[in-house]
Amino acid sequence: MIIENPITITDRAAEEIKNILTQKKVPEGYFLRIGVKGGGGCGGAAFTLGFDKEKETDMSYTTKGISVVIEKRQMMFLIDLEVDFEDRRDERGFVFNKKNAQ
Template sequence: MLVPIKITAQALNEIKNIMTSKNIPKEYALRVGIKGGGCGGVSFVLGFDQSREGDQQFSVGGLSVLVEKRHVMFLMGMQVDFHESNEARGFVFSNPDIPERHDK
């Protein structure tokens, strides 16, 4: 089965650190999804959860990843990365297959 998302090494490392430091149970997986809409489109979300009916399960870098079946098409080609700087730190979603728009 085709894995809809990529997770960078930095993001995988941070996710595994969170799972350890927050004592996330071993039977939980990383859930990747979307939160709807309005004018702004969709927001991408990460969390830890157990598998539910209708989920698709993938393995990315040895990490179990859950995606609701209805979210797969929105996540196709997405990359999850982790950035840390003096100003901010957090997970960043991007789609390397779609060129960035630079509106004036």
């Protein structure tokens, strides 16, 4: 099922994802999977990124040339999420921001 972009990927994050796809030689037909892990306790949910094949239980869309899949049952936790990439002197990695967090 194709939907509008529920998750935003910044230009920096898109560039890094494309670099990983090339460097790691991710096979054709794999999507960027954005998900949520956990959610119980004080720590809350942790967002995850990986590469995977599309499943029947997924929603998919393309943004900035990247094919993305999200498990339908996780969608409510991921709407309005922004995936960014930071490259600082002491740390480097993907960062997840909720755009409409209150």
